[in-house]
Amino acid sequence: MAATSYHKDGHFNRLSSQFRDLVSPDPASRFPAEKGRYALYVSPTSPWAHRTMIARILKGLEEIVDLYQVHHHLGPQGWYFSGKEGSLPKDPLYGFTLLRDLYLKADPSFSGRVTVPLLWDKKTHTIVNNESSEIIRILTSAFDHLLPSHLREVNRPGGGLYPSPLRQEIDNLNSWIYNLINDGVYHVGFAATQESYDAHLYPLFDALDRVEQILSSDGRKYLVGEHLTEADVRLYTTIVRFDVVYHPIFQCNLKSIRHDYPAMYLWLRRLYWDGSSEGEKGSDLTRGAFYKTTAPNFANYAIGYVLGRRFVVFDNQGPVIVPRGPKVFIDALLEVEG
Numbered sequence: 001m002a003a004t005s006y007h008k009d010g011h012f013n014r015l016s017s018q019f020r021d022l023v024s025p026d027p028a029s030r031f032p033a034e035k036g037r038y039a040l041y042v043s044p045t046s047p048w049a050h051r052t053m054i055a056r057i058l059k060g061l062e063e064i065v066d067l068y069q070v071h072h073h074l075g076p077q078g079w080y081f082s083g084k085e086g087s088l089p090k091d092p093l094y095g096f097t098l099l100r101d102l103y104l105k106a107d108p109s110f111s112g113r114v115t116v117p118l119l120w121d122k123k124t125h126t127i128v129n130n131e132s133s134e135i136i137r138i139l140t141s142a143f144d145h146l147l148p149s150h151l152r153e154v155n156r157p158g159g160g161l162y163p164s165p166l167r168q169e170i171d172n173l174n175s176w177i178y179n180l181i182n183d184g185v186y187h188v189g190f191a192a193t194q195e196s197y198d199a200h201l202y203p204l205f206d207a208l209d210r211v212e213q214i215l216s217s218d219g220r221k222y223l224v225g226e227h228l229t230e231a232d233v234r235l236y237t238t239i240v241r242f243d244v245v246y247h248p249i250f251q252c253n254l255k256s257i258r259h260d261y262p263a264m265y266l267w268l269r270r271l272y273w274d275g276s277s278e279g280e281k282g283s284d285l286t287r288g289a290f291y292k293t294t295a296p297n298f299a300n301y302a303i304g305y306v307l308g309r310r311f312v313v314f315d316n317q318g319p320v321i322v323p324r325g326p327k328v329f330i331d332a333l334l335e336v337e338g
């Protein structure tokens with residue numbers, strides 16, 4: 001695929017996801033929630049896939065929804081199974097080595113972009129959904145009747161990850177955080193002109209300033225108050241990558257999280273370190289989901305972003321130089337901060 005298809009007038013152009021069905025608790029639906037029926041295909045480097053990896057563990061769905069990991073960075077033919085660093089050697093369902101073949105199995109005429117995450121139905125051999133924001137909601141709500149009662153949304157502190165009284169507030173946050181931060185870093189990092197870079201860089205940092213203000217305003221622990229919600233999960237995967245890849249590789253370098261955003265860095269460290277000690281499972285709140293899905297993959301993030309930018313912006317030309325810093329990916333959480 002030509003790298004130019006990623007741009008329009010020098011601006012990075014993200015295409016919308018194409019498979020948008022939902023899993024439902026209703027046994028009569030097209031995709032009913034059943035144990036062992038669905039598989040989540042991910043690359044741990046992708047912040048979009050990472051959201052769904054977190055949601056699967058947070059919800060205690062490890063035995064209910066399979067997780068199939070591809071290689072941590074794209075190959076010449078897109079996402080692939082390598083058998084290295086957590087990737088399966090090949091697709092466990094059909095023996096494919098390229099993720100593209102799964103898209104083609106679901107739709108032989110598929111010509112869109114082959115992306116992760118991907119939720120697959122093993123029973124009807126097709127893709128249910130490849131849009132991370134919708135996959136998170138599926139994982140959050142559709143399987144609750146198969147879970148022990150303390151893991152169901154109604155019994156979570158604060159009423160769950162997307163509770164009715166907070167939906168409007170969460171949707172509002174998600175909307176500008178997605179445009180300016182989650183996707184914003186890509187618009188900066190994949191800009192093909194100085195004008196496009198400048199146009200996205202300043203709004204990105206204005207939005208980070210706004211998050212910092214929210215998190216420091218009334219000593220709140222999470223974005224919408226006392227309880228963890230979907231908005232935190234969605235923001236986390238961008239912020240945890242910020243100093244390691246977006247700052248040095250995507251040139252999002254007006255400020256860094258660790259030096260310029262103390263409230264956000266505390267919020268990040270609280271999520272990251274929960275459940276990190278040996279033998280510790282993590283609080284009921286996170287079940288160690290943030291640490292378990294980030295720590296084993298941190299050292300592999302940079303190469304993926306270097307190759308991604310080289311492909312999208314430089315048409316695969318030039319040397320591959322991977323920044324090694326920062327020396328400490330994420331600082332420890334002091335006992336008094338916990």
Ligand SMILES: N[C@@H](CCC(=O)N[C@@H](CS)C(=O)NCC(=O)O)C(=O)O
Binds near residue numbers: 046048049114115
């Ligand atoms: N809106 C989608 C975006 C997914 C996406 O763009 N994934 C990237 C990984 S960071 C991908 O697979 N890119 C491969 C490509 O564009 O060729 C979602 O949130 O699920």
